[in-house]
Amino acid sequence: MAREGPAQSWLAVTALVVLAIAVAAVVPSLTSARPANEVPVGDVGANASDPAAESWTTVPSVEMALSSAPSGLPEAGNVSADHARVRAATNDSHVFVRVSWDDATADRNTSGPRAFADAVAVQFPENESARPPIAMGGTDNRVNVWYWTGDERTEELLAGGAGTTTDFERTTVSTEAVHEEGEWHVTFTREAAAAGNRTALSGEQDIDLSIAVWNGSYDERAGRKAVSEWHYLAMGPGPQGPPYETILWTVAGLAILLTTVVTIEGVRRTRGEPT
Amino acid sequence: MSTDDAQEEDTHIDIADGVDHQVAMVMDLNKCIGCQTCTVACKTLWTEGGGREHMYWNNVETKPGEGYPEGWEDSGGGWQSDDHSERQPGEIPGQEEYGGDWEFNHEEIFYDGSDEPLAPQSDPEWGPNWDEDQGAGEYPNSYYFYLPRICNHCTHPSCVEACPRKALYKREEDGIVLVDQERCRGYRYCVEGCPYKKVYYNAVSKKSEKCIFCFPRLEGEGPDDTVHATACAEECPPQLRLVGYLDDEDGPIYKLVEEYEVALPLHPEFETVPNVYYIPPYAPPQHSEDGETLESVDRIPNDYLEELFGDRVNDALDTIERHRDRVRRGGESELMEMLQDKNPAQQYRLEVFDDE
Ligand code: SF4
Ligand code: SF4
Numbered sequence: 001m002a003r004e005g006p007a008q009s010w011l012a013v014t015a016l017v018v019l020a021i022a023v024a025a026v027v028p029s030l031t032s033a034r035p036a037n038e039v040p041v042g043d044v045g046a047n048a049s050d051p052a053a054e055s056w057t058t059v060p061s062v063e064m065a066l067s068s069a070p071s072g073l074p075e076a077g078n079v080s081a082d083h084a085r086v087r088a089a090t091n092d093s094h095v096f097v098r099v100s101w102d103d104a105t106a107d108r109n110t111s112g113p114r115a116f117a118d119a120v121a122v123q124f125p126e127n128e129s130a131r132p133p134i135a136m137g138g139t140d141n142r143v144n145v146w147y148w149t150g151d152e153r154t155e156e157l158l159a160g161g162a163g164t165t166t167d168f169e170r171t172t173v174s175t176e177a178v179h180e181e182g183e184w185h186v187t188f189t190r191e192a193a194a195a196g197n198r199t200a201l202s203g204e205q206d207i208d209l210s211i212a213v214w215n216g217s218y219d220e221r222a223g224r225k226a227v228s229e230w231h232y233l234a235m236g237p238g239p240q241g242p243p244y245e246t247i248l249w250t251v252a253g254l255a256i257l258l259t260t261v262v263t264i265e266g267v268r269r270t271r272g273e274p275t
Numbered sequence: 276m277s278t279d280d281a282q283e284e285d286t287h288i289d290i291a292d293g294v295d296h297q298v299a300m301v302m303d304l305n306k307c308i309g310c311q312t313c314t315v316a317c318k319t320l321w322t323e324g325g326g327r328e329h330m331y332w333n334n335v336e337t338k339p340g341e342g343y344p345e346g347w348e349d350s351g352g353g354w355q356s357d358d359h360s361e362r363q364p365g366e367i368p369g370q371e372e373y374g375g376d377w378e379f380n381h382e383e384i385f386y387d388g389s390d391e392p393l394a395p396q397s398d399p400e401w402g403p404n405w406d407e408d409q410g411a412g413e414y415p416n417s418y419y420f421y422l423p424r425i426c427n428h429c430t431h432p433s434c435v436e437a438c439p440r441k442a443l444y445k446r447e448e449d450g451i452v453l454v455d456q457e458r459c460r461g462y463r464y465c466v467e468g469c470p471y472k473k474v475y476y477n478a479v480s481k482k483s484e485k486c487i488f489c490f491p492r493l494e495g496e497g498p499d500d501t502v503h504a505t506a507c508a509e510e511c512p513p514q515l516r517l518v519g520y521l522d523d524e525d526g527p528i529y530k531l532v533e534e535y536e537v538a539l540p541l542h543p544e545f546e547t548v549p550n551v552y553y554i555p556p557y558a559p560p561q562h563s564e565d566g567e568t569l570e571s572v573d574r575i576p577n578d579y580l581e582e583l584f585g586d587r588v589n590d591a592l593d594t595i596e597r598h599r600d601r602v603r604r605g606g607e608s609e610l611m612e613m614l615q616d617k618n619p620a621q622q623y624r625l626e627v628f629d630d631e
Contacts, residue, residue, distance in 0.1 A: 056355070075466070113369065113463070115478075163439050221462045221463075222462040
């Protein structure tokens with residue numbers, strides 16, 4: 001029916017435009033973007049406890065904004081680091097977290113009454129069932145803290161709120177650090193499987209984490225520190241981040257719906273049916 | 276007792292909430308000869324090594340002077356007011372303000388026959404007691420006195436409040452302020468928070484430490500199983516320290532502090548309410564060029580004593596003067612008897628609350 005030709009081509013054009021918009025919205029997100037707070041976990045298949053290990057180059061880095069923790073301590077709002085870069089990786093047995101941040105001076109000693117060492121900490125919920133309060137957890141929602149200081153100390157801590165930090169009797173976390181060109185790189189290593197009030201890192205679910213950085217020569221210590229918000233290690237199975245996924249499917253769904261409506265409407269019009 | 280100067284009416288004792296009794300010490304500055312026996316007694320007992328080399332839980336400094344650590348009086352800390360709600364910011368003294376643990380050439384001189392003078396093998400610029408006997412004033416009216424200092428085991432200890440981990444605490448039984456070595460993580464907020472700079476950082480253990488008021492001695496935990504006063508007090512040749520409890524109303528400390536008000540805390544404006552008290556020094560008057568006594572001119576300027584002990588120092592000195600006069604004229608004075616330690620049994624009253 002030649003009479004219907006122009007209407008049909010209008011329809012086809014509309015459908016194509018709508019589809020193109022939907023595809024443009026969805027496809028790039030699927031390929032490159034991550035949810036804002038996700039830290040992807042690379043499978044390096046090797047030992048990555050050396051922060052300079054070659055395998056780290058294959059793992060994407062996530063930049064975390066840092067700001068002062070509201071501790072009430074003198075000068076608490078006065079901290080020097082404003083961002084850090086975090087990478088995470090696993091192999092068959094271990095989990096590695098590598099934190100890098102800018103600090104012009106490597107403050108490694110605490111040998112004088114005024115000397116404070118640089119430090120970095122990574123915090124995880126002891127138990128991933130609920131996200132603990134960001135400031136060192138809460139009484140019934142504790143956190144594991146992996147803590148490294150510039151004077152070569154590594155501690156594994158358990159805390160249930162500010163000022164409650166206690167050492168694990170035996171630390172299962174090890175660290176390696178390098179200071180290069182005004183930047184610290186510190187790797188924390190722990191066996192994925194661990195018992196006794198320790199965060200399960202076995203890869204069955206995403207794990208929240210946040211970090212803190214101290215600049216020793218700035219007198220930063222205790223609650224005077226630069227901290228991130230909660231992020232999460234994308235360890236769980238499948239696509240990450242439920243809200244993000246929902247948004248994608250909503251966009252795609254709307255596009256399909258719109259295309260269908262336009263198509264039906266077009267067909268009805270060309271047939272001359274009353275609307 | 277002679278009650279004219281003793282404040283009998285409702286002597287309110289300000290001891291900290293939740294503390295049963297409060298240990299206290301009175302030191303009579305008029306008797307201190309600056310021999311440092313107390314300093315050495317304390318050092319050999321508690322701070323001989325292991326990162327404690329720069330620590331003098333008890334030090335004796337010459338006043339006027341910079342003291343130890345150098346310039347501690349201007350290092351901040353304490354409270355902004357007597358409501359104890361806002362703390363005053365403070366600073367951590369540097370190693371140079373404490374002074375180092377200098378190496379001496381003992382070995383060379385004693386064993387290797389060297390005839391060099393005994394001297395530090397470095398070039399120190401400050402240390403405990405560095406400005407000893409310098410004082411102030413011009414001949415023939417120069418003056419100085421010695422000020423022995425320990426932690427004041429304050430009623431409102433700003434060191435305790437400064438710690439984000441509550442590692443410092445005031446012992447319930449006697450108000451002694453201690454650093455829990457298990458809880459301390461070496462953050463040193465207590466060091467900057469104490470206006471007297473009587474908490475010290477141990478860089479070896481990476482924790483803070485302070486005077487413990489010899490609590491094991493007070494508890495009779497020593498080798499002889501006997502209760503002792505603090506080592507600084509017992510070893511003092513002129514026995515100028517009284518040790519006991521502020522709330523022991525029959526003891527001399529209570530009477531000197533609360534009734535006669537002649538024993539005063541050092542720098543009350545820091546608002547920590549110390550429990551170490553001092554009988555202020557009463558110096559002879561000034562002399563003229565030709566050696567005449569100028570009765571009306573104090574040798575130690577009054578405003579300097581006020582700077583150290585607050586305005587109440589004037590009344591305290593007046594009270595003491597009145598009682599001296601009375602005794603000179605053949606009268607009796609309980610206050611003078613206490614200041615002269617006529618009754619040694621009263622000097623260390625440490626077991627008065629043992630039956631509770
Ligand atoms: S003197 Fe200083 S260290 Fe001692 S209790 Fe008072 S504030 Fe604390
Ligand atoms: S031992 Fe007594 S006299 Fe000697 S310095 Fe100490 S307080 Fe003064």
